[in-house]
Amino acid sequence: MEGWIRVGLGEDAALSKGGPAPGPGSLEIPGPPAGYARGGALAHAAPALRGAVARAAESALELLSPTRCCGCERLGPLVCDRCLGELTLIDPAHACLRCGAPYGDIVCTECAGGGAADEPRAGGADDAAIARCLAMATYEGPLPRIVRAYKDAGERRLARLLAEMLLDCALHAELAAPERYGGILSTADAVCFVPATAAAFRRRGFDHMEQVARPLAEMAGVPLDDVLLKHGARDQRAYGRAGRRAAAQGLYEVVHGLEGMRVLLVDDVVTTGATMGAAAGALRRAGAARVDALALARVWGG
Ligand SMILES: [Zn+2]
Ligand SMILES: [Zn+2]
Numbered sequence: 616m617e618g619w620i621r622v623g624l625g626e627d628a629a630l631s632k633g634g635p636a637p638g639p640g641s642l643e644i645p646g647p648p649a650g651y652a653r654g655g656a657l658a659h660a661a662p663a664l665r666g667a668v669a670r671a672a673e674s675a676l677e678l679l680s681p682t683r684c685c686g687c688e689r690l691g692p693l694v695c696d697r698c699l700g701e702l703t704l705i706d707p708a709h710a711c712l713r714c715g716a717p718y719g720d721i722v723c724t725e726c727a728g729g730g731a732a733d734e735p736r737a738g739g740a741d742d743a744a745i746a747r748c749l750a751m752a753t754y755e756g757p758l759p760r761i762v763r764a765y766k767d768a769g770e771r772r773l774a775r776l777l778a779e780m781l782l783d784c785a786l787h788a789e790l791a792a793p794e795r796y797g798g799i800l801s802t803a804d805a806v807c808f809v810p811a812t813a814a815a816f817r818r819r820g821f822d823h824m825e826q827v828a829r830p831l832a833e834m835a836g837v838p839l840d841d842v843l844l845k846h847g848a849r850d851q852r853a854y855g856r857a858g859r860r861a862a863a864q865g866l867y868e869v870v871h872g873l874e875g876m877r878v879l880l881v882d883d884v885v886t887t888g889a890t891m892g893a894a895a896g897a898l899r900r901a902g903a904a905r906v907d908a909l910a911l912a913r914v915w916g917g
Contacts, residue, residue, distance in 0.1 A: 686761050710750070749909050842869045880906055885913045
């Protein structure tokens with residue numbers, strides 16, 4: 616269970632510089648399901664001139680402030696091969712279907728109610744709204760640094776790399792565990808994302824998951840549906856575990872109906888599952904026939 620994340624290989628990989636086309640060696644998963652044009656959306660992306668201007672600007676920026684790995688600070692690509700290799704990938708054949716935790720097989724101990732009595736379970740009222748949850752890796756090693764570099768340090772070039780990670784994760788799960796995660800992306804009618812709070816949006820200047828979900832949807836050939844709205848509220852990280860669940864309840868609404876649609880909901884980090892559950896609940900109430908969840912990371916252990 617290692618090595619299937621193949622994004623960002625080598626210093627010249629387009630991903631490391633935000634260029635238009637993935638180079639050879641990137642994104643290699645044998646035999647993707649029919650219907651996926653991997654990299655196809657990128658192959659004819661930017662007109663030559665725009666590409667040249669962008670490259671010149673990037674070169675100038677690169678001289679002033681050379682790219683360092685967001686995981687380990689080494690000079691080189693945005694995320695180096697070593698840090699990619701240190702991701703603790705979750706095996707989709709043994710993940711908890713309900714929350715994406717590793718070693719769940721069917722449902723993990725938290726979802727099965729094995730947690731401390733005074734803490735809400737990862738499962739809860741709205742968790743039934745999520746048909747299947749898939750997370751790429753546990754939230755440890757270089758991954759927290761990479762996520763923080765993107766969300767808090769403004770390294771927006773990571774958006775595309777994170778999208779490719781999610782794509783690789785979903786395609787791998789569809790191939791490696793078809794009886795569990797089959798069609799999670801390839802049969803989705805829409806990709807949705809958990810929207811940022813208004814405060815987070817103001818602070819960062821961008822909706823971090825929208826910027827990841829958009830290229831993911833493009834690469835997968837699935838429409839992006841920016842359907843969820845989030846009301847106010849403080850940054851979720853400011854809450855404790857129980858408060859987080861309460862805060863997440865009822866914070867989402869949708870801007871149009873989703874009758875009969877199969878939706879893939881993406882977010883960055885699953886902690887208790889409260890956020891994903893609340894967003895998925897709103898999607899289901901809007902008529903979605905199925906809501907699956909896909910995340911970069913699942914907080915597990917510790
Ligand atoms: Zn690194
Ligand atoms: Zn679980």
